[in-house]
Amino acid sequence: MTQAQADATMTNGTDATLPFLDVRNLVKEFPVTRGAVLQRRVGSVHAVSGVSFQVMPGETFGLVGESGCGKTTTGRMIVALERPTSGAILIDGDNIVAMSPRQTRRRRRDAQMMFQDPYASLDPRMRVLTILREPMAIQRMGTRREQYARALELLNDVGLSRNALERYPHEFSGGQRQRIGLARALAVNPRLVVADEPVSALDVSIRSQILNLMNRLQQKYGLTYVIISHDLSVVKYMSDRIGVMYLGKLVEIGSGEELYSNPAHPYTEALVSAIPIPDPEVERHKAYRTPLGELPSAVHPPSGCRFRTRCPRAQPVCVESEPLLRSFGPKHVAACHFPLRPPREETVA
Amino acid sequence: MPNVLEIDGLKTHIRLTRSTVRAVDGVSLHIAEGETLGLVGESGCGKSMTAMSIIKLLPPGGSIVHGTIKLNGRDLIPLTDREMRKVRGLEVGMVFQDPMTSLNPTMTIGRQVAEALRIHGEVGDAEAAERAAGVLDLVGMPRPRERLADYPHQLSGGLRQRAVIAMALVCRPKLLIADEPTTALDVTIQAQILDLLDSLRGELKMGMLLITHDMGVIAGRADRVAVMYAGKIAEEAETTTLFQRMRHRYTEALVEAIPRLDHAAERELYSIPGLPPDLTTEMPACRFVARCRHATVLCHAEEPILIEHEPGHLYACHHPAGVGVA
Numbered sequence: 200m201t202q203a204q205a206d207a208t209m210t211n212g213t214d215a216t217l218p219f220l221d222v223r224n225l226v227k228e229f230p231v232t233r234g235a236v237l238q239r240r241v242g243s244v245h246a247v248s249g250v251s252f253q254v255m256p257g258e259t260f261g262l263v264g265e266s267g268c269g270k271t272t273t274g275r276m277i278v279a280l281e282r283p284t285s286g287a288i289l290i291d292g293d294n295i296v297a298m299s300p301r302q303t304r305r306r307r308r309d310a311q312m313m314f315q316d317p318y319a320s321l322d323p324r325m326r327v328l329t330i331l332r333e334p335m336a337i338q339r340m341g342t343r344r345e346q347y348a349r350a351l352e353l354l355n356d357v358g359l360s361r362n363a364l365e366r367y368p369h370e371f372s373g374g375q376r377q378r379i380g381l382a383r384a385l386a387v388n389p390r391l392v393v394a395d396e397p398v399s400a401l402d403v404s405i406r407s408q409i410l411n412l413m414n415r416l417q418q419k420y421g422l423t424y425v426i427i428s429h430d431l432s433v434v435k436y437m438s439d440r441i442g443v444m445y446l447g448k449l450v451e452i453g454s455g456e457e458l459y460s461n462p463a464h465p466y467t468e469a470l471v472s473a474i475p476i477p478d479p480e481v482e483r484h485k486a487y488r489t490p491l492g493e494l495p496s497a498v499h500p501p502s503g504c505r506f507r508t509r510c511p512r513a514q515p516v517c518v519e520s521e522p523l524l525r526s527f528g529p530k531h532v533a534a535c536h537f538p539l540r541p542p543r544e545e546t547v548a
Numbered sequence: 549m550p551n552v553l554e555i556d557g558l559k560t561h562i563r564l565t566r567s568t569v570r571a572v573d574g575v576s577l578h579i580a581e582g583e584t585l586g587l588v589g590e591s592g593c594g595k596s597m598t599a600m601s602i603i604k605l606l607p608p609g610g611s612i613v614h615g616t617i618k619l620n621g622r623d624l625i626p627l628t629d630r631e632m633r634k635v636r637g638l639e640v641g642m643v644f645q646d647p648m649t650s651l652n653p654t655m656t657i658g659r660q661v662a663e664a665l666r667i668h669g670e671v672g673d674a675e676a677a678e679r680a681a682g683v684l685d686l687v688g689m690p691r692p693r694e695r696l697a698d699y700p701h702q703l704s705g706g707l708r709q710r711a712v713i714a715m716a717l718v719c720r721p722k723l724l725i726a727d728e729p730t731t732a733l734d735v736t737i738q739a740q741i742l743d744l745l746d747s748l749r750g751e752l753k754m755g756m757l758l759i760t761h762d763m764g765v766i767a768g769r770a771d772r773v774a775v776m777y778a779g780k781i782a783e784e785a786e787t788t789t790l791f792q793r794m795r796h797r798y799t800e801a802l803v804e805a806i807p808r809l810d811h812a813a814e815r816e817l818y819s820i821p822g823l824p825p826d827l828t829t830e831m832p833a834c835r836f837v838a839r840c841r842h843a844t845v846l847c848h849a850e851e852p853i854l855i856e857h858e859p860g861h862l863y864a865c866h867h868p869a870g871v872g873v874a
Contacts, residue, residue, distance in 0.1 A: 405823070407805040432806070456812065476764050477763035492690075
């Protein structure tokens, strides 16, 4: 057993009844500046505005939404690539937002990221061995010999042959590069992997190879996943629960099946109906419930409910007050004043 | 219905320094007036090169080496560059994936939409602007008259694509080529744009070549489908037939490999092993043989020919799904 593996066994004693990832009231605002020299702050982009969710150990949580909804920013904050404006991110009980940079670096070991673009996310001048070894070296894990052994093991895990070690990223296809990206994410034995659009850049015939591989490795290493994608079909295939984001807010959380057949939020319903299904019978009898118009600006988001400007059910109250998440069944919450079906009880989830 | 487009035996090659990519390797297609033909396949299968061959806008080194392309009965192959310029825009409209690459960032939307009219038609500036506003209204651009003076960066992705569609349609072409028209857009906007293309096709009685990698888009929007793999048509049929009785093992594998929103997540998706073949190298007899679950010695030895097995249903497979002992 390598040192790296020994590390993994030791740290994997997570309590299965407590969330492994606990995101609390997360806010991220990016400044909008004007002027080349003075950079006066003239406003903010409200990228993420009070997002809370929990992910249990070994669970796969999906985050879906359209571009600009804040899903990627949320993911980047979880792996500490972006610092929240406010809020807390607890990984295995420790708030990474409150940590010193030094502690953050150590914590990075637990939460790694798999990126969307396998062409941009691998350094073209590094051999695969260097790519896989770099995170281990940064985390000071094992000797060079052990790192080499771990790199071989990772290649085997992701289904690449050992002679890949001496090759450069450009020698691989998109799917193979994404395998390398996954191997790199797993190099330091993380317990949480945030995968941002893991298959969007890949061809249809290659996607299922990567998705199935991710599922197998989750089983093997007991990983917790956060999968971010605009593609609800992909997220539903992978996830136990899904959070639907709209303009910086989580509007609904539930299982893929619940969101598909029993959505409570009109935005979820619209999103579901907009996704084309590869079956002409289903498609031709489908009532599209496309939201009206386009996404409002995240610099000046609408007051009250953020979806109200595109919502067919909007009433004056939606302008005045922001809807809170209410329960619609076990593990199912949504934030809407006029949901598609009545909430279960009058409690705030 | 008469055919707007008839492609017969098209071969388009791209010469590189040391090799030749046989991007399109013997493709025949036809599109009737008012019909949408979906052309589906993975990147590099030759679907975009087929489209670019129609309008003869090939990349450096690219040339049509064989075949005929008839638009409303007239062969486009012998036409000069000058004559082709009249075909593009006037007879064939084009919509590509990324609206920003089709739009000139330094020109107002109004000028760009009216440009084709001014080049092709004998209309003055005032009338061109008037008709541009009319077309922008037709494609669902809110407040079209105000938009005429806007620059592309002032519009959202969905509105830019509407502007591109307006440019493509301003001369009322008989054929619209839409190459991944919604791939760069969000799903809710995708549905709006596809609805728009659908209704315009009906209104203007255009033939439409809808190129996409998305089987879902094909299922909802195409009348007929041609599945392309490694430079050739693998299967072609009316849309319902294709999805209900797909025969080619590539079509079958592709559909099984797609996660479906309306399916339970429990069952594992089929993983198609390997990669599509390199089009610069010698092709195996059947191009899908290396990735096929059902391949036999025959598939290595003899090329399957694209044959019309049932009326309108063509496929090139030695061991088709759902036929005899598979």
